[in-house]
Amino acid sequence: MWKRLKRRGRHAEGGTRSQRFVRMLPALMILGGLVFDLLTPPIFTAIPLFVAAPLIAAPFFSLSSTICIGIASMVAVTVLRLYSNSLPLAVPLIELLTLATVSVLAVVINAVVRRGNEQLASARVIAETAMRAVLPKPSDRIGGLHVAARYEAAQADEFVGGDLFAVADTPQGVRLVVGDVRGKGLDAVESVAVAIGAFREAAEQERSLEGVAQRLERALAREGARGGLDAVEGFITAVLAEIPSGVSRVRIVNRGHPEPILLHPDGAVEVLGPTVPALPLGMDLGVWPDRADEWDLPAGTTLLLYTDGLSEARNAAGVFYEPAARLRGRIFPGPEELLSALTDDVRLHTGGETTDDMALLAVVRPAEGQPDRRRTVKIVGLETM
Incomplete structure (x- = not known):
């Protein structure tokens, strides 16, 4: 937590300095133009500095500020020419005309940029x-x-992706799914919507976890037949899990997805690989029966499911991130702390240059009668619950 706050603080500080410099730059250009014009012979002119001021302001300042900077530039040039008694001459008049034209152009640029920013903000909210x-x-x-x-x-301020997760409390127990859709953008979101909708319905109705997987398979096949999904690349790697109520076991069906991990209370780590590998959902290359594998899930054990954005994250040397090895020997107070540590660690491993989205789902079976734990964290006077 402390490292993450320090990184955010450094980024915020750097952004604040850049913004402060940009806010000062038009005024510095006008001031520099005045000083240059007053200290140099008449054959030298600072008009480029005065012209640059409103153009610099256009994409970063408000409309009123851009207009004010344009007017300030024209006033500064007028005062200089009056001071040198050269205003009635042709060249100073051309300079003022040029500056007025550029100021109008800066206002137009400002309006275009503001409209584009508003559209981008609206698109982000919708996404x-x-x-x-x-x-x-x-x-x-x-x-x-x-x-x-x-x-x-993978990218800051990006909300549309192809990774998915869902949890359902059903008569058969708690059922989970984590998946990764082939593809990106809106097509991937469509596949995510189909898979999540089918899972929610199947998780409630199907008696077995294998039946849930088959319902997802049929849903993707129907959508592909209607042309809603790519017939070749519209597949989903997924892992489905079922934790029956009152039973310290977990059943897992893996359809071509990264293997889940069990984190034991003593720091031991167990990778839950499938007994029989299976193809991803929606990859119509034949029909094979699904097979669920079972593992013990004692109290205090954490089940971690994730997409390949975690396991295929690479550092500058091309070395893949290995979640099982990185988590071995570590103990976390709860699932939220585990996911926070994972996201921090993978960004440290990659230097912040992640190239794929990442979905994480952690489930802990608490000990009988274990109360909810709320910790108070104090960092330099900051207190959060």
């Missing part, structure tokens, strides 16, 4: 709202389990 509607964050307590989920986009 974020759509993604949250398709991929809502699950509650932190479901079926007696402690749950945490996280979606980390």
Whole structure:
């Protein structure tokens, strides 16, 4: 947490300095033009500096500020020419005309930039709202389990992606899915919506986890037949899990997805590989029956599911991130702390240059009668619950 806050502080400080410099730059250009023109012979002119001031202001300042800077530049040139008794001459008049033309152009540029920023902001809000509607964050307590989920986009301010997760409390127990759609953008979001909708329905109705996987397969096949999904690349790697109520076991069906990890209370790590490998969902290359594998899930154990944005993250030397090795021997208070540590660690591993989205889902079976823990963290006078 402390390292993340320091990084954010450094980024915020750097951004503040850059903004402050940009805000000062037009005034510095006008001031520099005045000084240059007063201290140099008449054959030298600072008109380029006065012309640059409104152009620099146009993409960064408000409309009123851009107009004021343009007027200030024209007033400065007028005062200089009056001071040198050269205003009635042709060259100073041409300079003023040029400056007036550039100031009008700066106002036009400012209007275009503001309109583009408004459209971009609107598109981001729509994308974020759509993604949250398709991929809502699950509650932190479901079926007696402690749950945490996280979606980390590869690019800042990016909300549309092809990774998915969902948790459902059903009569058969808590059922989970984490998947990765082939492709990016709106087509990937369409596949995510189909998969999540099919999972929510199937998780409630199907008696077995294998049946849930087959329902997802049929849903993708129907969507592909209607032309809604790419017939060749419209597949999804996914891992489905089921934790029955009152039973310290977890059942998993893996369809070509990175293997889940069990984190034991003593720091031991167990990779849950499938007994029989299977193809991703929607890859119509034959029909094979799904097979669920079972593992013990004692109290205090954490089940971690993730997409390949985590396991295929590489550092500058091309070395892949290995979540099992990085987590071995580490103990976390809860699933939220685990996901925070993971996202921090993978960004440290890659130097912040991630190239793929990352979905994480962590589930903890608490000990009987274990109370909810709330910790108070104090960092340089900052207190959060």
